[in-house]
Amino acid sequence: VDKLVESGGGSVQAGGSLKLACAASGFIDRGYCMGWVRQVPGKEREGVATVDNDDTKIYADSVKGRFTISRDLDKNILYLQMNRLKVEDTAMYYCAADPYLCPDDISSTFQSWGQGTQVTISS
Numbered sequence: 001v002d003k004l005v006e007s008g009g010g011s012v013q014a015g016g017s018l019k020l021a022c023a024a025s026g027f028i029d030r031g032y033c034m035g036w037v038r039q040v041p042g043k044e045r046e047g048v049a050t051v052d053n054d055d056t057k058i059y060a061d062s063v064k065g066r067f068t069i070s071r072d073l074d075k076n077i078l079y080l081q082m083n084r085l086k087v088e089d090t091a092m093y094y095c096a097a098d099p100y101l102c103p104d105d106i107s108s109t110f111q112s113w114g115q116g117t118q119v120t121i122s123s
Helices: none
Strands: 005-007 010-013 018-023 033-039 046-051 057-059 067-072 077-082 091-098 117-122
Touching (some): 018 091, 033 077, 046 067, 057 067
């Protein structure tokens, strides 16, 4: 069974940067819609960014201009570069994949999920 495995979470101060990675063999190479979703305990999941098979990228308004989603097609790795981090970016971040085309708007609905990686931003 193909799995999504995230790495790269951690704790940084506000204004800093982190880069998340997701091993996504069996997903990127099959042209899945790939995305990052975050969740804070007690709150709904929030779509952060998606990238489609044709490299179309969509971002949540809250992260536009600060986060960049990308794929390494040779290594089948999904990335999320997060710059100018804010305290409100603190959350568990999940890598996710869906076999259909990415929707036109940011989505948090995916078929497959990783185990998540914690990102904590301090003031």
